[in-house]
Each structure stands twice: as structure tokens, then as C-alpha cells.
Amino acid sequence: MSQDKPQQGRRIAVLTSGGDAAGMNMAIRSVTRSAIDHGWEVYGVQEGYAGLIAPREQGKIRRLRARDVGGILDTGGTMLGSARCPEFADPEVRRRGVANLESMGIDALVVIGGNGSQTGAHVLHEDGVEVVGVASTIDNDLLGSDITLGADTACNVALDAVDKLRVTATSHRRASIVEVMGRDCGYIGLTVGLACGAEAIALPEVDMSPEEVATRIEDAYRRGKKHAVVVVAEGATHGGAALERILIDEYGERIGFELRATILGHVQRGGAPTVFDRLLGARFGAHAIDCLARGETGVLVGLRGRAVQTTPLSEIIGKIKPLDMSLVELARVLAR
CATH class of the missing domain: 3.40.50.450 (Rossmann fold)
Structure with missing residues (x-):
């Protein structure tokens, strides 16, 4: 103009x-x-x-x-x-x-x-x-x-859902694996995982194997915790397969907790x-x-x-804003 x-x-x-x-x-x-x-x-x-x-x-x-x-x-x-x-x-x-x-x-x-x-x-x-x-x-x-x-609303909607899942997980001594949105960027997963004290957070930007996730859930069980939460961004796959499916199919018998998976999906776009x-x-x-x-x-x-x-x-076009990796480390430390 x-x-x-x-x-x-x-x-x-x-x-x-x-x-x-x-x-x-x-x-x-x-x-x-x-x-x-x-x-x-x-x-x-x-x-x-x-x-x-x-x-x-x-x-x-x-x-x-x-x-x-x-x-x-x-x-x-x-x-x-x-x-x-x-x-x-x-x-x-x-x-x-x-x-x-x-x-x-x-x-x-x-x-x-x-x-x-x-x-x-x-x-x-x-x-x-x-x-x-x-x-x-x-x-x-x-x-x-x-x-x-x-972004703030989506994270709050997802966090509210995870908090509610943790209530029932505690009652039945379960581990909840919650998939949140984030095909290419793990911002929601990282933010929600840190805010809810998740035992593990799987993100597209951070390589985390199913073995590592399973070990963290096992450790929580051995420490006497009544529940565990794993937050998985939808883009965090392993060998092309959904991480939550691998955990349930291959590690469900060993980790102590009963595993339940929940995909929040487009509910994260809703809400006031x-x-x-x-x-x-x-x-x-x-x-x-x-x-x-x-x-x-x-x-x-x-x-x-x-x-x-x-x-x-x-x-800005053609570029992706990187995650704050210091928050990834903070989430690991606080999940002990």
C-alpha cells in the first residue's frame, strides 16, 4: 500500500x-x-x-x-x-x-x-x-x-483431560498413555507433559525409544507410585508405528501398571x-x-x-520454530 x-x-x-x-x-x-x-x-x-x-x-x-x-x-x-x-x-x-x-x-x-x-x-x-x-x-x-x-487454550484443554485421566488411573493403579496433537512439533506434548508431571514425554524432536519409555514407567511402579502418565505427541512414532501401540503390545506384561491409551484428537481444538x-x-x-x-x-x-x-x-515461511530444549530436560528432572 x-x-x-x-x-x-x-x-x-x-x-x-x-x-x-x-x-x-x-x-x-x-x-x-x-x-x-x-x-x-x-x-x-x-x-x-x-x-x-x-x-x-x-x-x-x-x-x-x-x-x-x-x-x-x-x-x-x-x-x-x-x-x-x-x-x-x-x-x-x-x-x-x-x-x-x-x-x-x-x-x-x-x-x-x-x-x-x-x-x-x-x-x-x-x-x-x-x-x-x-x-x-x-x-x-x-x-x-x-x-x-x-496454543494456550489447546494446552489447557489437553491438560484438563490428562488431569482427569490421572484420577481414574490412580484408582486402578494404571499407566495412562495420552496422545496429544503435534505431528511435526511437540509443543503441546512438552507443555502438557511438564505441567502434569508425566513420567515420560515422547516428541517428534526428541528420539525416545519404547524401551526408554517402558523403563520410566517401570521405575515409577517400583517407587510405589499409584499411577503413571506418558504424554505422546502424535508425530512421535517408532519405526513408523504408533508409540502407544508398541508399548501396549510389547511391554504391557512387564511394567507393573495396567496400560491404557487415550487419543485426545480434535477435542484439543475445542473449548472456550x-x-x-x-x-x-x-x-x-x-x-x-x-x-x-x-x-x-x-x-x-x-x-x-x-x-x-x-x-x-x-x-518465517518454510521454517519451524524450535522447541525450548531446556524444558525437555526440566521435565525429565521433575519426573523423578
Whole structure:
């Protein structure tokens, strides 16, 4: 956006893409009402990039007014909907989306989502669209933000489930193996495992054999513990097989505890956003509009320390934020 572009009468759009995350609705609300405060019109794109490229007559891009985003801040998911759209990588397909925006007089776009979503935002920016990204993914694996929108809620939902499983595990002297989300990044597994005092935490980034996990469960049994908890990120496999299946099939007879496996799955995406995620969504959304107002585009809005800051999209795409390995060691020490 040129610095001398008139601010009054601007039209912007907002979309959510990829996996849903609690707090997205607060970000949509913040984007919408902050833009209206500038005197701009706001349009919501339904179903992410799939809605952006859909024929205009399908009505996937609709006007959002202040009242349209009322009553959504305490709900998880996204009122705009989301969808995977691998065909968006095709330049010809993207041009349909750009043409849809241009035909409606929309001159800027806010993209709320994770790595794949921000890759799409980056290529749109390279295609000439004024884009600002908002860091939102439960995996917290996006560079440019110390913590991403939705990660705190997902961890709290998973931790609540593990705490409840531990109650029944203690009653029956069982070991609970709990699979949490994290195909490529173990942030949820590490955070939940540390917070619940898990005997073992298996992550995609840390090589942990079934033998090592079984030994830790055995040690807990010998020390007289009434339960054990193993947190496994879904991407932590061994030889291509699910770690929990190997433990039950090959080690169930030796470790003392009766083993039970639970896959939390998409329940981690549900639930009302935490106070932290509501505040983060509000701050991120307002900052995205501030970026557009001052002509700063092609950037990701994220949290660095206590401040909301921006990072060029070109610096974050194709990269994964590494885990804090000091927390891995802390979890091991505290599980004694």
C-alpha cells in the first residue's frame, strides 16, 4: 500500500485458514471493529483460501459490521470457517482470488493462521496484494511469535483431560498413555507433559525409544507410585508405528501398571478460549489494522516478549520454530 493512499473509505478483508484455533473469533472481532473505527469497510472471507477463490456468485465474501462479530469472543473455532486449499499454490488459481478482491474494491487482506496460511499470505503479497498475517496455530511452531493464538487454550484443554485421566488411573493403579496433537512439533506434548508431571514425554524432536519409555514407567511402579502418565505427541512414532501401540503390545506384561491409551484428537481444538488467548486475539487484530493504516504489509503480527511486533513474512515461511530444549530436560528432572 502506498503511504499516500486515502484512508477513509478503504475496504479490507479478513480470513481464517488452516486448522482452527481458539481465539480466532476474538481476532476477527478485533480486526473488524478496529477497521470500522478507522472508517473502513470490512469483509469476511468464508472457508479460508477456498472461499477466496470461489466464484463470486457463491457469496463467500460478505460484509462484516460491528454487530456481525458480537457474541463470538467466548467461542472456540472460527465464525468464518476454514478449509484446506492445496490448489492455492497454483498462480492461476490465486489470480482468481485476487480478481475477486479487486472486483469488490477490497484493497487489503488480513490472514489469521499458521505456517501454511502465512505461506499463502506471502505469495499473495508477492502477487501485489497488501497482506498482514496474524500468528494463530495451536502447535506454536510459527516463527515470529513467542506464542501463537490458540496454543494456550489447546494446552489447557489437553491438560484438563490428562488431569482427569490421572484420577481414574490412580484408582486402578494404571499407566495412562495420552496422545496429544503435534505431528511435526511437540509443543503441546512438552507443555502438557511438564505441567502434569508425566513420567515420560515422547516428541517428534526428541528420539525416545519404547524401551526408554517402558523403563520410566517401570521405575515409577517400583517407587510405589499409584499411577503413571506418558504424554505422546502424535508425530512421535517408532519405526513408523504408533508409540502407544508398541508399548501396549510389547511391554504391557512387564511394567507393573495396567496400560491404557487415550487419543485426545480434535477435542484439543475445542473449548472456550482462555483469557490469555482472548487478550492475544484482541491485541493481534488491532495491531494488524494499525499495520495497514501505516502502510506496513507483507508482515506477520506476533508476540515478542510482552510486545506485539511484526516480522516480514519472507523471514518465517518454510521454517519451524524450535522447541525450548531446556524444558525437555526440566521435565525429565521433575519426573523423578
